[in-house]
Amino acid sequence: MFGRRSLLRGALAVAGVAALPALSACSSSKSGGGSEASNAVSFGSNAAVPEPKGAYQTLFAAAKKATGLDINVNWVDHNTFQQNITTYLQGNPQDVFNWFAGERMQYFAGQGLVSNVNDVWDKIGGSYTDAMKAQSKGSDGNYYFVPFDYYPWAVFYSKSLWASKGYTAPTTWDEYIALAKKMKADGLIPIAFTDKDGWPAMGTFDYLNMRMNGYEFHINLMRTGQGWNTSKVSAVFDQWRQLIPYYSPGFLGLTWQEGANQILNKQAGMMVLGLDQIGTIFTGSNADDLGFFAFPEIDPANGQDSVEAPIDGFMVAKSPKNAAGATKLLEYLGTAAAQQLWLGSNPADIATASGVDTSKYTKPQTAAISLINSAKHLSQFMDRDTLPSFADPVMLPAIQKFLSSPGEASSILSNIDAQAKTIWATNG
Known part of the structure; x- marks a missing residue:
C-alpha cells in the first residue's frame, strides 16, 4: 500500500x-x-x-x-x-x-x-x-x-525451525521480548518485519492498541478519529519502540513477501502478518510447517481477547x-x-x-478457526475499520515516519490528531 x-x-x-x-x-x-x-x-x-x-x-x-x-x-x-x-x-x-x-x-x-x-x-x-x-x-x-x-492476523513462525531450537510460544509481552532476545543470540532475525508497502505495520499497531487499551477504545479510535494525541496512544508507540531493534534490517525497503520468505527460509523467527498473505508463501509440502500464536498479552485486563480477522x-x-x-x-x-x-x-x-468440509483444511486453517472462535472481539484491520481518507493518506506515512524516527512520536501523534479532526469534520 x-x-x-x-x-x-x-x-x-x-x-x-x-x-x-x-x-x-x-x-x-x-x-x-x-x-x-x-x-x-x-x-x-x-x-x-x-x-x-x-x-x-x-x-x-x-x-x-x-x-x-x-x-x-x-x-x-x-x-x-x-x-x-x-x-x-x-x-x-x-x-x-x-x-x-x-x-x-x-x-x-x-x-x-x-x-x-x-x-x-x-x-x-x-x-x-x-x-x-x-x-x-x-x-x-x-x-x-x-x-x-x-x-486471522497472528504471529507466524516455522514449526520445524522452532522445534530445532526448542522455542515455545509466548503468551505475555515479557515472554515475547525474551524470545526475541534468544532468537537474536541464536543468529536469527527475531521478527521479520517488512514495511515497504506500508500496510503490514498497521496490524502491529492494531494489536498493540487492543492489547493495551482494549477493543472498545481501539474501534472508537478507528471510527471517530478522536483520541490520537492522548497518553493512551502515546503509550502504544512507546511499547512499539521496544520491538524495533529485533526487526529485519532495512525493513522499510522490504515487501511483505520478502519478510514471509525470511520465515520460510528459516532466516527469521516470527512475523506479525495475516494468514491470507503468509499462507500463499507456505504452500505444498510447506503448508503444515506454518505455525502461529495469538499476539501476546500486555495488559491482563484485555488479555488476548481480540483478534484481527479481516473479511x-x-x-x-x-x-x-x-x-x-x-x-x-x-x-x-x-x-x-x-x-x-x-x-x-x-x-x-x-x-x-x-x-464447508473443514476436514479438508490444512493445519494452519484449522488452527485459524480455533483462534478466531476463541476471540471475544474481531477487528477488521486499520485500513478497513476507519475512513479511507484517513487510513491511507494519514496513517500509512505517519507510521512509516515513526518507524524511521521513533523519537518523533509526539509530533507525529499531534499531526495525526490534527488531520483526524479535519477529516472527520469534513465527513461528519
Whole structure:
C-alpha cells in the first residue's frame, strides 16, 4: 500500500481509471435495460499475483460450468487496486469487484458508488451467521457485500525451525521480548518485519492498541478519529519502540513477501502478518510447517481477547452492465461449494459460508478457526475499520515516519490528531 505509494499516488490520480482499465462486457442493466441473456460478467480483481490469481482462475472456470457465465477479469495488483478504488468506482468499473467488509464497504455504500445485493442475500442468507450478515450491511440496513473468506492476523513462525531450537510460544509481552532476545543470540532475525508497502505495520499497531487499551477504545479510535494525541496512544508507540531493534534490517525497503520468505527460509523467527498473505508463501509440502500464536498479552485486563480477522468478499458497481449476471455470479460465490473449491486451490483463508468440509483444511486453517472462535472481539484491520481518507493518506506515512524516527512520536501523534479532526469534520 505505501513505501513508494506516496510517489505513486499523484501519478495514479492523474491516470485515473486508466490504472484499472475496464473490460468490455455484454449489456444488461439493473433497471431492466439491455439483454438479460448476456453471458458475460466483468470482474475487477485485486489478485494479479500468481497466488491467489491461480485460485481465482480455477474458481471462475467452475463458476462458468455452474452458471453458464463468462467472467471477464481485469487483473490488477492489490496495492494499485486499493489505492485507486475511489477513482475506479467513479469511472467505468467492472460489474463485480473484490473488496472488504467493515468501514471500507460501508463508506462506498454511503457514497452511492455501489449497488445493494439484497437479491443475492435472499438466496444465500441461510448459510451465514448473524455476525457475518451484520458485516455485510451498510448503515441503511441494505446488503452491499457478499463475504467469501476471512483469516486471522497472528504471529507466524516455522514449526520445524522452532522445534530445532526448542522455542515455545509466548503468551505475555515479557515472554515475547525474551524470545526475541534468544532468537537474536541464536543468529536469527527475531521478527521479520517488512514495511515497504506500508500496510503490514498497521496490524502491529492494531494489536498493540487492543492489547493495551482494549477493543472498545481501539474501534472508537478507528471510527471517530478522536483520541490520537492522548497518553493512551502515546503509550502504544512507546511499547512499539521496544520491538524495533529485533526487526529485519532495512525493513522499510522490504515487501511483505520478502519478510514471509525470511520465515520460510528459516532466516527469521516470527512475523506479525495475516494468514491470507503468509499462507500463499507456505504452500505444498510447506503448508503444515506454518505455525502461529495469538499476539501476546500486555495488559491482563484485555488479555488476548481480540483478534484481527479481516473479511474479504465482493461488491457490485453502481451501474453494472450485466446486473442479472452479477447477481447470478454472486449467488454462486456465496455458496459453500464455491468457497470449498477456492480453499482447495488457495489454503490461506477460511470460508465464510456454512457447510464447508473443514476436514479438508490444512493445519494452519484449522488452527485459524480455533483462534478466531476463541476471540471475544474481531477487528477488521486499520485500513478497513476507519475512513479511507484517513487510513491511507494519514496513517500509512505517519507510521512509516515513526518507524524511521521513533523519537518523533509526539509530533507525529499531534499531526495525526490534527488531520483526524479535519477529516472527520469534513465527513461528519
